[in-house]
Amino acid sequence: MRINNYITLLFLVSLLLGCSGTSKIPEGDLLYVGHTIKVQKGEESKSTRKKVKSELEGLIRPAPNKSIFGMRPGIFFYNLAGNVKKEKGFRYWLKYKLGAEPVLMSKVDLDYNQKVIQNNVENSGFFNANTTADTIKKGKKVKATYEVELNNQYKIKSVVFPKDSILLAKEIKQLEKYSFLRVGRPYDLENIKKERTRIDSRLKERGFYYFNEDYLLIQVDSTVANHEVDLIVKIKNNIPERAKNQYKINDIYVYPSFNLRRDTISGRKMDTIKYDDITIIDNRTVFKPFIFDKTLLFNKDELYNRTTHNLSLNRLITLGTFKFVKNEFKENEASKDKLDVYYYLTPLPKKSIQVEALAKTNTANYSGTELNINWSNRNLLKGAELLNISAFTGVEVQVAGQNRGFNVYRFGGEASLVWPRFISPFEMTSGSAFVPKTKASLSYEYQLRTKLYSLKTFNGSFGYLWKENERKEHNLNLINIAYTSPNDVSDLYQSQIDDNPSLQRVIDRQLIFGTNYSYTYTNTMVQNKKNNIYFKGGIDFSGNSLGLLLGGNDENPKNLLGVPFSQYSKLELEFRHYYNFNRETTLASRIILGAGIPYGNSKDMPFIKQFFIGGTSSIRAFRARSIGPGTFDGSTVTDNSFLPDQSGDLKFEFSTELRTQIYKLVKGALFVDAGNIWLLNKTDEKPGAEFTGQFLNQLAVGTGLGLRFDFNFLVLRTDLAFPLRKPYLPKGNEWVIDEIKFSDGAWRKENLIFNIAIGYPF
Structure with a gap:
């Protein structure tokens, strides 16, 4: 055993030496391992020196091979692949995709980097700066060192705008108030460039169509005083005559x-x-x-x-x-x-037809396929109206889990008409870059849950969609009608209703007649930001006008077309934050708050409008829709032949996920999810389900890790999660961290949840 240990240790040492990247460096050359930049202490403040150094760091070329605790696995795999003759196959992939060619000192141009540094600090006002470059050798490795003496930064003494009598000069003079160039600020070439661009942009707003920022000259006079400059804004001579015209x-x-x-x-x-x-x-x-x-x-x-x-x-x-x-x-x-x-x-072609075959997953851990047929007419009434008629059919199954065998079959269709303007008796206009839209739609869906029941749903809506800009979007449905009717309720499902009467609401006939509005703000499309956010808020009202006309209460509800109409108000807010450490690593967080309040003609919220939690894009350590409400344990009222959907009137959910790139198209994630749902009112059917001031002590918590395979056209996501806190356990025993036993098959079967889905969870 001792000899085997020595052999193993020797192998690991050899591997580490190979990973260091120095084993196959050509004779007379060295492995370049990076650089250091030192800004000498002078009269400048510490923050100024720190800022200068930060700007210079990204200018040095080339970048060294990536290092992990002193090891360079990219070079190891590059050398391991050996001589590759074909531009395909495993060895090619190993050498050029997984591996990385060693960066040698012979490829580093010290003089060029020195000039880049010198130019950069001079462009920041350090006209008397001095830069030197050198190297430090250690074995077969070498590091470049750069030292910079800043020697006083020049500041702006005065800024002079044109005083000519021509129209163009007068217009430029009027733009002086909001100039980037300010007396007392440091000289900065980038600000001078931005000022030229700013003036050009403002002139374009004032009719100077043919003007160009290259027609502007900003002269610099550094002889006026000690470490100060005068900046003189001028119009170049001999510019085209039409560039001076206001059109x-x-x-x-x-x-x-x-x-x-x-x-x-x-x-x-x-x-x-x-x-x-x-x-x-x-x-x-x-x-x-x-x-x-x-x-x-x-x-x-x-x-x-x-x-x-x-x-x-x-x-x-x-x-x-x-x-x-x-x-x-x-x-x-x-x-x-x-x-x-x-x-x-x-x-575009006026008419088109499209057939799509999709693979899909949903939050209920179901996977399946769907076939869609869409027919479009892009100019129905010669006013750029879009008529879209679609039909679909699909099947969803749960490969593993408590819903296995209870497949879902769906078919239906939708017809929608979109006008590229507001259709309203009132004058409504929009001056944004996005054309406002009015949309009317009708749809029908038949859903069969085998062994349980079937539902027929009709929907109709009329409303407006408009965007203020690429970040802000509004969606207002003035009329939103939904009618749901059950069929073929099985004896199995009826027996479950006998044990759990709340399941009756799933198959109750429902009529929703209301209005809803949502607002979305996002800047996630903006690249290279440290912080990106997404916010969506929505409100949903139903039955208020009917309640005023017909009256009714939950004890004596009024009917419309033979169905009690639903009356409620619902609010849902979602906020996401993305903190980007760099291009490869992001901390993504999400919080969801929701509340639905039934009143008037309704005692309960319609089932399709209630909140659910758990599943592939929710709290991933728990099966879909299996959490709550509150401390209620839904598994205690079923015989496990199928899993009922646990629903609630209130919702709180929080998730945070650290995402980082592992290898090109493969990204990894470490996540924590928490949340629950609650009922507004206490019910004997679900003890512990009502919302109380102790709601934070009733949260389900889960954690896990996952892989995301980003193929550009889709993201395939896999997550493996397990619970840390189960709110339905006896008080004081909710936290189950000390029970985690990955080696225990029984624990794994009960607690490990594997999720597979398309797209990121948020």
């Missing part, structure tokens, strides 16, 4: 049937329609003229501005009707201070 919008022309493949303008007789300030030129009337008046925001004789220019283009694109959108501005021949505007639009 107004003249005529607006739209070609709604433009074809990129052939010339559809010249040499052909075209119909011309004049609508307000817009001239529509087409060989047939494909679109009603008013759609362009509502989409294009320019008005005749107003100053050109870049914002309106971009908004109009974006609105044309978001109509969803055009494949290509091209825009052009031309000087009017009769008036040199006016622009004619041309829009060349290539329509």
Whole structure:
């Protein structure tokens, strides 16, 4: 045994030496292991030196091989693969995908890096800085060292804007108030560049269509005083005459049937329609003229501005009707201070059909397939209206778990019509880059849960969708109607109702007649931010107008079409925060709060509007919809032939997940989930289910780890989780951390939950 231990130790040492990356360094060369930058202490503050050093760190090239506790596994695998002749196969993958070529000192240009550092500090106002470069050798490894003496940072003494009498100079002078260049601030070349861009952008809003930031010059005079500079903003000589002109919008022309493949303008007789300030030129009337008046925001004789220019283009694109959108501005021949505007639009095919076959998972741990057929008409009434008719069928099964054998079969269809504008008796407008939409929809779904029951659901809605910008979105359904009717309730399910009467609500006939609204804000699309957030808040009201008209209460509910209508208010809030340590590692957190309050004609919330918790995208250490409400244990009222859905009126859920890249398309995650649901009122059927001031002591808590396989077109997620706290256990015994035994098969069977899903949980 002792000899075997020595052999094992020798093998590990050899492996570590191989992983260090120095075993196959060419003769006369060294392994480059990185650099250090030292900013010498001078008159500058510590924070200034720290900032300069931080900026310089990212400029040094090349980057060394990645190191883990002094080992470089990338080099190890690169060397292990040996000579690879084919650009495919395992050895190619091992060498160039898993492995990494050693970064040698012969590839490091010290002089170049020294010049980069010197230029950077000079651009930050350290005109008298001095930079040196050297190396430190240790065995077969070498590190580069750079030392910087800053020697006083120059500051801005004065900023002078143009004082000429020409219109362009006057407009630039008016922009002085919000300049990035301020007296007393350090000289910074980046701020000078930003100032030129700022002036150019503001001039574009004031009609100077042909102006360019390259026509601006900001001179620097460093001789005026000790460590100070004067900045002089000038218009370059000999710039084009039209760059000095301030333009107004003249005529607006739209070609709604433009074809990129052939010339559809010249040499052909075209119909011309004049609508307000817009001239529509087409060989047939494909679109009603008013759609362009509502989409294009320019008005005749107003100053050109870049914002309106971009908004109009974006609105044309978001109509969803055009494949290509091209825009052009031309000087009017009769008036040199006016622009004619041309829009060349290539329509998408008016009608299309799409067939989709999907694999899917849901929060109830069901997996299955679905077939969708969608038919679309993108210009139904010649006003860019979108008619969509779809049909679907699918099956969902639970491969393992308490719902195994209770398959779900679904089929149905939906018809929706979307108008690219507000349809309202009141004047409603939107000046954002996104066209507002009015949507009406009707749908039907038949759902069969084998051995249990079937449900038929009808839905209808009418409302508005609009976006203020890419971050803020609103969705208002003025009318939202849902009707659910049960069929074929099995004896098995009826026997479960006898034991647990609350299950009756799942198959009760329900009529929802109300209004709902949701607001979404997100900046998750913004790259390279330390903090990204997502927020969605929604409110849902039902039966209030019917309650006023018909009256009724939960003891004597009123019917509509033979069904008691539901009356309630519901609020749900979701907030997500993403803290990005770097491009590879993110701490993602989510909190969900929900409350539904029945009143008037209803004693309970409709089952489809209640809250559930647990499952693949919720608290992953517990089976779907199996937690709560409160400390109630739903498994005590079933014979385990199937798992009933535990529902509640109130919800609190929190999750945090540390995500990091393991290898290219493979990412890992370590997570903790917590939460529960509760009922508003105490009930004998579910002891401990009501909400109390002790709700924080009734949370279910779980943890686990997972892998995410990011294939760009989809993310396949696997999570392995187990509970840390079970709220339904006797008081004082809820925490089960000390019971964790991964080696115990019985514990694993009862506690380990494996989730597989598509997409991130949040």
